[in-house]
Amino acid sequence: MEYEPNYYQDRVALNVLAGSVTNAKDIYQAAKGHVVCGVLTKNYQSNESCITDLKKYQKAVNNAISVGLGAGDPNQSKMVSEVSKVIQPQHVNQVFTGVGxxxxLLNQDKTVINGLVSPTGKVGYVNIATGPLSSKEKTTEVPVTTAIALLKDMGGSSFKFFPMHGLAHKEEYEYIAKACADNNFSLEPTGGIDLENFEAILDIALKAGVHRVLPHVYSSIIDQNTGLTKPEAVAKLFEIIKVKLD
Incomplete structure (x- = not known):
């Protein structure tokens, strides 16, 4: 699979859901290629049907694909890995325990794989018990820097901090951003991000010095009538990014 020189070279790119192949094309154009289009494995009954569909998306957007779980569902972890092995996408969403x-299965280090960690309410700590079995147990709180080191050991590329509920966990997020910057690790803020708080959330990461930021903006920019992400909203987010990076 040939990789296009867009998302991989970006300091900031968007992760938004694509509701159809046409929607993915529109999103890709709206962000001038600085985006990965999320497709959720949870929406498919089998690996085969998901792979068949994802190949269509790949062709439409130069493989700017993010293979998703579906609201962080740990039960999708195995399917995400197996589908990604075939697809070789630019980006993979994973629970913490599924990264390795x-x-x-990818057998290469180019694809970005995030590891899902959750807020704990305690600055400097994250919950790493986000896997199929571990998520049913008590929260496992570990220092942010330890979580980063563990993800690096497993071949992970970035922190997916979810669910953020917008800026509800601002102090925790600020600490994580600084830790990611200090440890040369990417950051993917996720959950409750919209056109109103996007700039503030991005600003925190950039001011901390995070080398690559991939904000996930999902339900807030989806047309409730069509179920498709609004390209005009993606264009607005991309304009904010351009201003911040100038």
Whole structure:
């Protein structure tokens, strides 16, 4: 699979959901290629049907694909890994415990794999118990820097901090941003991000010095009538990014 020189070279890119192949094309154009289009494995009954569909998306947007779980569903972890092995996408969403399996099946270090960690309410700590079994147990709180080191050990590329509920966990997020910057690790703020708080959330990461930021902006920019992400909203977000990076 040939990789287009867009998302991989970006300091900031968007992650938004694509509701159809046409929607993905529109999103890709609206962001001038600085985006990965999320497709959720949870929406498919089998690996085969998901792979068949994802190949159509790949062709439409130069492989700017993000293979998703579906609201962080840990039960999708295995499917995400197995689908990604075939698809070889630019980006993979994973629960914390699924990162190593995804990297092993991909058998390359180019694809970005995030590891889902959740807020704890305590600055400097994150919950890493986000896997199929671990999520049913008590919260496992570990220092942010330890979580980063563990993800690096497993072949992970970035922190997916979810669910953020917008700026509800601002102090925790600020600490995470600084830790990611200090440890040369990417950051993916996720959950409750919209056109109103996007700039503030992005600003925190950039001011901390994070080398690559991939904000996930999902339900807030989806047309409730069509279920499709609004290209005009993506264009607005991209304009904010351009201003911040100038």
């Amino acid at each position: 399996y995804s990297r092993a």
